[in-house]
Amino acid sequence: MDRIENPWGERTPYGPGERWPERVDQHLADGLGDAGVDRWVRSASILHSNGDALDIAVKDGRIAGVRGRATDRVNHGRLDPKDLYGWQANNSPDRLTRPLVRDGGRLVETDWDTAMDRVVERSRALLDGPGGWGHFGFYTSGQLFLEEYYTLAVLGKAGIGTPHMDGNTRLCTATSAAALKASFGTDGQPGSYTDVDHCDAIALWGHNVAATQTVLWMRMLDRRSGPNPPAMLAVDPRTTPVAREADVHLAIRSGTNQALLNGLLRQIIHKGWYDSGYVAEHTIGFDELAGVVDAYPPARVAEICGVAAADVERAAELIGTAERLLSTVLQGFYQSNQATAASCQVNNLHLLRGMIGRPGAGLYQMNGQPTAQNTRETGADGDLPGMRNWNNPHHLQQLAELWNVDEMTIPHWSPPTHAMQIWRYAEQGSIKLLWISATNPAVSLPELDRVRRILANRDLFVVVQDIFLTESAELADVVLPAATWGEKTGTFTNVDRTVHLSEKAVDPPGEARSDLDIFLDYARRMDFRDRDGRPLIPWTGPEEVFEAWKACSAGRPCDYTGMTYEKLRGASGIQWPCHAGAPEGTERLYTGGVFNTDPDYCETYGQDLSTGAEFSADEYRAKEPAGRAFLHAADYRPSPEVPSDEYPLLLTTGRTVYQFHTRTKTGRAPELNAAAPDAWVELHPADAEPLGIADGDLVEVSSPRGTIRVHARIGGVRSGVVFVPFHYGYFDVDPDKRVPRAANELTLTAWDAVSKQPIYKVAAVRVTAVPDGRE
Amino acid sequence: MHLAHYLGLLHRAQGNLAEAFRRVGEAHGDEPDVALLCEQQAQVCDRHSERLSPFAERYSEEAPDEPDRLHSELFRGTRTGGIGLLRDLQDLYLMAAECDICWTVVGQAAQGVRDRDLLGVVTTCERETTIQLQWLRTRMKQAAPQALVVAG
Numbered sequence: 005m006d007r008i009e010n011p012w013g014e015r016t017p018y019g020p021g022e023r024w025p026e027r028v029d030q031h032l033a034d035g036l037g038d039a040g041v042d043r044w045v046r047s048a049s050i051l052h053s054n055g056d057a058l059d060i061a062v063k064d065g066r067i068a069g070v071r072g073r074a075t076d077r078v079n080h081g082r083l084d085p086k087d088l089y090g091w092q093a094n095n096s097p098d099r100l101t102r103p104l105v106r107d108g109g110r111l112v113e114t115d116w117d118t119a120m121d122r123v124v125e126r127s128r129a130l131l132d133g134p135g136g137w138g139h140f141g142f143y144t145s146g147q148l149f150l151e152e153y154y155t156l157a158v159l160g161k162a163g164i165g166t167p168h169m170d171g172n173t174r175l176c177t178a179t180s181a182a183a184l185k186a187s188f189g190t191d192g193q194p195g196s197y198t199d200v201d202h203c204d205a206i207a208l209w210g211h212n213v214a215a216t217q218t219v220l221w222m223r224m225l226d227r228r229s230g231p232n233p234p235a236m237l238a239v240d241p242r243t244t245p246v247a248r249e250a251d252v253h254l255a256i257r258s259g260t261n262q263a264l265l266n267g268l269l270r271q272i273i274h275k276g277w278y279d280s281g282y283v284a285e286h287t288i289g290f291d292e293l294a295g296v297v298d299a300y301p302p303a304r305v306a307e308i309c310g311v312a313a314a315d316v317e318r319a320a321e322l323i324g325t326a327e328r329l330l331s332t333v334l335q336g337f338y339q340s341n342q343a344t345a346a347s348c349q350v351n352n353l354h355l356l357r358g359m360i361g362r363p364g365a366g367l368y369q370m371n372g373q374p375t376a377q378n379t380r381e382t383g384a385d386g387d388l389p390g391m392r393n394w395n396n397p398h399h400l401q402q403l404a405e406l407w408n409v410d411e412m413t414i415p416h417w418s419p420p421t422h423a424m425q426i427w428r429y430a431e432q433g434s435i436k437l438l439w440i441s442a443t444n445p446a447v448s449l450p451e452l453d454r455v456r457r458i459l460a461n462r463d464l465f466v467v468v469q470d471i472f473l474t475e476s477a478e479l480a481d482v483v484l485p486a487a488t489w490g491e492k493t494g495t496f497t498n499v500d501r502t503v504h505l506s507e508k509a510v511d512p513p514g515e516a517r518s519d520l521d522i523f524l525d526y527a528r529r530m531d532f533r534d535r536d537g538r539p540l541i542p543w544t545g546p547e548e549v550f551e552a553w554k555a556c557s558a559g560r561p562c563d564y565t566g567m568t569y570e571k572l573r574g575a576s577g578i579q580w581p582c583h584a585g586a587p588e589g590t591e592r593l594y595t596g597g598v599f600n601t602d603p604d605y606c607e608t609y610g611q612d613l614s615t616g617a618e619f620s621a622d623e624y625r626a627k628e629p630a631g632r633a634f635l636h637a638a639d640y641r642p643s644p645e646v647p648s649d650e651y652p653l654l655l656t657t658g659r660t661v662y663q664f665h666t667r668t669k670t671g672r673a674p675e676l677n678a679a680a681p682d683a684w685v686e687l688h689p690a691d692a693e694p695l696g697i698a699d700g701d702l703v704e705v706s707s708p709r710g711t712i713r714v715h716a717r718i719g720g721v722r723s724g725v726v727f728v729p730f731h732y733g734y735f736d737v738d739p740d741k742r743v744p745r746a747a748n749e750l751t752l753t754a755w756d757a758v759s760k761q762p763i764y765k766v767a768a769v770r771v772t773a774v775p776d777g778r779e
Numbered sequence: 780m781h782l783a784h785y786l787g788l789l790h791r792a793q794g795n796l797a798e799a800f801r802r803v804g805e806a807h808g809d810e811p812d813v814a815l816l817c818e819q820q821a822q823v824c825d826r827h828s829e830r831l832s833p834f835a836e837r838y839s840e841e842a843p844d845e846p847d848r849l850h851s852e853l854f855r856g857t858r859t860g861g862i863g864l865l866r867d868l869q870d871l872y873l874m875a876a877e878c879d880i881c882w883t884v885v886g887q888a889a890q891g892v893r894d895r896d897l898l899g900v901v902t903t904c905e906r907e908t909t910i911q912l913q914w915l916r917t918r919m920k921q922a923a924p925q926a927l928v929v930a931g
Binding site: 134135137138139417418419421424425428429431432433434612614615616617618619641644752753754755757 | 809810811812815816819820861910911913914916917920921924925928929930931
């Protein structure tokens, strides 16, 4: 079957409680058969967040294909089309193979010593003097390996001592972490992917799973085509494949999630569809929640959200009467206004209905990127490693002892500096060295004109570590060529806490080095020492770092102490927590209804959902959580940017199934790039017609931040809302011929008060026809 | 009965705080979170003022002349830059703290006159003022090291 034509492949139907049938997907280089493969090397996908296990085919020292691993708990052999074809990017002729440094305004090739000396010389000068730590910002990714993040976290927190560390995970998964912490006390997904096998209803909240995690969607579709299929609810302003499949589709106006959820919870409470015993025993805050949501009857919700009141009632009945409800949440909630508040309402739904911690009653606060979970766990996103609470002196002390450093060195005096604030400090000039690893902010951050201006400022020393000369690398002072998936060894963890080992299959091209080796080299050259004068970071390879990480994770929710590389080479995929008491891992969290909210254990003392105000330890203790979960309530507030006469439409951004992130890899895989070669804008016919715009016309989309020129597609989205995919930048266009087409030329610099995740889904724009724009 | 004077003091303090939130938000538009939350909190203050108005009227009939030096002026305009932001947020903090203690005093008086309606308003608004203080403290804690130790 052509997996470009049909990204989800053939159906393998199954019924509730049955094992999902295997289906092995494979793609090899042209002319290569199984018999010609030299060897298969164990790995998993890093082109989306599903964590699909696969084996890499090696032929003559090069990657020559992939095959899904049938025995793995996550994918049962299936692969996403991005995995089937995306590996070709590894062999792309324009890989970075030597370090580059800026000389006379141009990037020129050099050797590693010269490049690293420049970085170290600048670092030493900046560290010299009080507050030197504050000149450093580290902006990493959701695409490195656990070992790399942990090394970066130790280097940043205990070596330099800076709180200015975050990743592009802030853009994709920060709300997931914030909502889990707020409701359950710590990060950590309660559910398991096997909940799809058992559920009788699936609710997808702002989650176009058909494009973002295709293998998870295959599992859902296989249930839908088998006996006793689960009912399905989709909440999305777009007519996605998920929306078309769903029994109830609420195409709500962008930015109104909180109003919808308040209305649905009101119905659940009014109709008596909640489990009062579970609520009384395992939660705090019911009365306040019931009071707040009472102001959202279906008619009011219908008015705010722009949907029919009857559909709100149907949706409430679907989720209110299910016996095994599975919810998944993603960017439609995370990248909208009131992101954390709305995502917490989904947690509330499951708490009210007692739908947590048993087969089929699952909750996935999804991740956007393949290794985002590890960015969060290790603290490369600024959190303290091991899901520790920055405000808890005992947690700080544990890290100081583990690393044998003065606890004053470890930044703990306020919440970590989130990505958008890091960029603000860089703009203001107090951050003077910005180290970007494995991500491309010049395409992925909001308001790109501003981002380019910051990167281009000569007073900011920019280090970019990547595998290609990205739009961001073009503006760097030093570019470090990195190895990628298949060229290095390490572990990573998916949404349902499944850990995979990804082994080195081939050597990286030219002088490229693994991100781990680059960080270790920097630590060595900077000569970071512990309290006894020994090297702070003594590790030489990934397995040593993994062992060190295990010690850091001991006793915390993400406990890895029961795993080894050897064990990960055995049964495919192990879910944390995995320790002496659960040596084979743990399928579901909170099975006994006891949550991680104990004051000595929790990851946060809580925040006010409307402002992000931090509560103190005393305030938290006074709530006496005692293992109960929090039901958080919040009124609906309109988005910071709403339509006006000048900008009458709402822009939402998102993905196509064929591309990932900023196309750095998928744009170099011929089949994927041919399937989705250029950006576009989707308009509802009722919005297009008065503007004189027909399908295929070249149009301009403008916001107060910028203008892009793309072709129109009519349909696929509700009226009043337009959609532009966010993948498309400029790397594959000659610099003289670049026409603005990146969605983030338009988006605004604004973020959720709690998770600090930028608001990509709600910006006011206008669309205009381009004269002679019809071909 | 002097309750009307304290209601007047609180009413004016809420109005001043709303105005100050708006001016600080506009002055620091390059800090999007500050701009957004200042406007949001100005609206909270507006609502507090509205809810106080009927009580100020109800008790004004029984009030003697306003005593001297009742009102204070805590806000004299915005500043620029990293330390400027910190000082502006500190002004807001002190103004919110004045509102906070006024709510406590008015709440005590409401107990004294056995006015359940006023007590209900105080309970709600006092909580919202506490959130304002907590947010300002959180934001200042974040900004202080960079503004005072790192920035040149």
